[in-house]
Amino acid sequence: MSGNFLPAVQLTESGRPVLQPNEIECFYLSSVDLLSEDEPSSIPFPHLKSRLLILTTHRLLCLPNSSSPNSSGAFAVPLAAISHIFSHKKSIKSMFASPRIRFQVSLTPDGRVSGNGSRSVVATIVVRGKGDCDAFLTKFWENWRARAWEDDGPAPGSSSGSAFGSNSASASAPASSGIYSSDGTVRMVGVAGILRKEQEMWESTDKSLQDAFQDLNALMSKAKEMVMLAEKMRQKLLSGSTSQTNASNDEEMGTKEEMQDWLLSVGIISPVTKESAGAMYHQQLSRQLADFVKVPLERAGGIVNLIDIYCLFNRARGTELISPDDLLKACLLWEKFDAPMFLRKFDSGVMVIQNKSHSDEEVFSKIKVLVTKPEALRAGISASDAARTLGVAPAMAKEHLLSAESMGLLCRDTSLDGIRFYINLFTEIDQDDMHLVKDHGVYASWIRVNHAP
Amino acid sequence: MQKLGEFKLPHFFNYPPYFTLQPVRDTREKQIQLWKDLILDYCKTQKVFVIGLEEEFPLFSNPVIERSLTHEARETFLAALVVEGRAEWMDKNHRKCLILWHRIQEWAEILVQFARDNGLEDGVVTIEEIRFGTESQGTDLQGIDRTILNRALKILEQKGKLVVFKGTSTDDEGVKFSL
Incomplete structure (x- = not known):
């Protein structure tokens, strides 16, 4: 099976590939077939149909297409294992057929893709969808030649340069006397x-x-370094805090933790950009957002203001900022791939991201406990009181209070001091005898609190 | 227990949300019901026949909790009474409201009972006597609003149970029962 042949790619819950350290996504092609046209094929190269192809600095990822998420597995061809990329042939035939890109992959004798393989096979990418094939090829070349995987030490599949073959050696040293020049x-x-x-x-x-x-491009390449710097600092802080837990005082720990928090939020090393993803942009963004949102969502108790997420997400992205409109579209796309959270719009127009597992009942029961305290029975609660108890922003707390009100749990008191919420006693009061007070119940305890001598 | 003169106020009169018109429908319906009952109860015991929306009305504000009803809330609660036939707007602009703690039909029946109790089945009585005479003392008819009384008399007149005759001045108006 293809699983033996090509290394599998781990996917996140939302279907985004898990990238290696410092790996950056560069190009997307949708509806792509990956196969080998070598005949007869003694090597069981898989025939992967209508996949999403992602080119990264390290690998060529072949993912199941988003329209059929259940189609089996995701695979990768490490760029390190590619021994040659054939340049695009312009011919009459190529004008009518789907564009094809061929490259040569090294194999170990037992048929695994590897940088130091003795055998090789020519693989073909057939671009069936609309995609800039030439641009892809250019980028493919660039990444292959840039050999970004070597910066991180030997990547799986490429143990050393010496066994790598003469072609790649000529690529890194243009002056050498290979048959191919530096640009292939x-x-x-x-x-x-x-x-x-x-x-x-x-x-x-x-x-x-x-x-x-092109200062901007220069800035962009610096951005990667900044992210690496942040990563390094985080590592240092982590190792520091474990070794000196006993020695350092609380204050120092506090600032360290804060610093750590900030650095952790600089998490997205490979942001999905319009440039790299093209038409796939919103889909990929949506998946990335789903992965990202999980942590802040958990911390905020299952519900977060959309504006907060916009800020957090863009801070994590660093340079490739997204517009509010893109965020909204990404959120709306969650429905399509069954993400564990959804976009919710309150009656007031406030939009939030909510965990599917999050229940309003839990919030309502907390609010109910709050409003039946003696102090709240006497003077009601404001949005900020609720915010303190629920651990959310006041604007968010107000939304909770308003929905609790519409459920009939609370009712409001509008005065010069603003709106305060009380436990709803209207349902407790006997409609036939307004003076009747039942011995037990909220109305009775409200009277005890308010009419105590 | 808080009191308004002789009137015993319910506990919830000190509940601040009682004085804010509730936006949620179910809650508002219950609130309106409580207000309707309280207004009718108060008007009946205090013999109030007319509530002016722009005038001071003891029920519409609570100095203890420093809350008072907005104009909108007052109009909503009275309008609910009007819908039930327990009140009528006296002008187009809804500035004054006639409170019918007895419906007009009930008032007519009370008048008939009053005539029977006082042996007036074929007798004559002035309007003034009905409103302030010794016979009506202690009954609901004492101090009855002129508008309501005239409406009740008209119903009975149409049924042929009495004849209203006019004197030289309004004070002289009288009623001849023929039960």
């Missing part, structure tokens, strides 16, 4: 070669001039 095209010789080299020099000068003005 076949090296030209003779006068044509000299002319071409001249041309290339012109082009590269032009390019570096352009780059000089």
